Amino acid sequence: MIFRLNPSSGIPLYLQLMEQVKHSVETGALREGDQLPTIRRLAEDLVMNPNTVVRAYRELEHEGVVKLKHGSGAFIKESASGRARLIHKAQTVIQSTVERLLSLGLTEDELRRAFENELAQTRSSRRSKALTEGKP
Amino acid sequence: MIFRLNPSSGIPLYLQLMEQVKHSVETGALREGDQLPTIRRLAEDLVMNPNTVVRAYRELEHEGVVKLKHGSGAFIKESASGRARLIHKAQTVIQSTVERLLSLGLTEDELRRAFENELAQTRSSRRSKALTEGKP
DNA sequence: CAACGTGTACTAGTCTATCGACACACTATG
DNA sequence: CATAGTGTGTCGATAGACTAGTACACGTTG
Structure with missing residues (x-):
């Protein structure tokens, strides 16, 4: 503590x-x-x-x-605590992905940017999907 | 343009x-x-x-x-252009990872934080690895 | 019910990022 | 070699983020 x-x-x-x-x-x-x-x-x-x-x-x-x-x-x-465990699991998945991409030669900044782009992209598609399914 | x-x-x-x-x-x-x-x-x-x-x-x-x-x-x-193509490939990998994690129930903020943590983690381990290998 | 310890609310100072105004230096072009 | 168009550099104004100072309100506890 x-x-x-x-x-x-x-x-x-x-x-x-x-x-x-x-x-x-x-x-x-x-x-x-x-x-x-x-x-x-x-x-x-x-x-x-x-x-x-x-x-x-x-x-x-x-x-x-x-x-x-x-x-x-x-x-x-x-x-x-439940969420913490969930996040802890996610961390493993993220780790392997990050390592893979860094080994491809991406810089940290490029990786960060691609990640943020993906979030923005997925966000907008989630919105439209929620609308068509009637879940505002 | x-x-x-x-x-x-x-x-x-x-x-x-x-x-x-x-x-x-x-x-x-x-x-x-x-x-x-x-x-x-x-x-x-x-x-x-x-x-x-x-x-x-x-x-x-x-x-x-x-x-x-x-x-x-x-x-x-x-x-x-070369880097752009590299990044474009990376985007696909990132997309599947992000979608997988979001479907697990993580929020966007939690995902972002876990990602940043991973970068910081990987960064420090890269540093020490570079040192032991004599590549400052 | 009083007193102490807790979170809450308001106000103000400081620092940095962002954006703007304006004058300078280089280069292509005729 | 002059001139128009280009990037370069310096300075200042403004807004917002961050931290601090101080007084208030609620709840527990004896």
Whole structure:
């Protein structure tokens, strides 16, 4: 449950914190129902403003990873572990694909771009498919 | 050779322009040696500042897609088509992987995150591998 | 029911990315 | 060799993201 952030990495602190929480859930270090550190407590430990921790926690709540309870604290949501396992499986598939494409000679940036293009492409086709099937 | 940008999409104009140029190369609409529109001409057509076109062109040059010739114009680089074909092949592989993972129930954001994680992971292992093999 | 600990809300400062205005330097062309 | 058309460079304005400071509201606990 020790989070370590890098203030000079260029990556926003609240994003780094979100990453670490998600990662802890995926590795099982944090389980359903576990309480996260208090906002103030964590802010003090990491030497940053409580609002930055709030930002991270609130976005994690928005993503369905944690549940904030006014007056009590922040807790790992029920469904979080299941999704974590799903994502962990996906990681294997992604790994082999990425390795294959990199070995073909693609640069990391080219790979990222092709991936984003594919998401955009698939997104629009999913939309039209949902429409024809009557699932808005 | 008609580029169409969306000023209110939240995506920077110079990035949108870069995308369109790259896409044109990948589809074959732009071939090796072809001249791109003049900076001022394109800026006028797209109703934006010449500097924004410059930004796009310069980054494309940095990526090896185009070659800027002082006094003459901007041209598609020699090696660009070859890379475009490579990327086009990669797109097929990526497509099947993305579709498979989406059908497993992953959200787009989860997929994106897992992908970025994989890149970071692979990046660090590539680094250490290069070191042990003496290829800095 | 009081007091402490929790998350919440509002406001403001700072920094960076993006885009724009304008003057400079090179090159083809007649 | 002049001129028009090309890319190059410098500077500034603006908007948005990120972080911080401070006061408020709810809930648990004795």
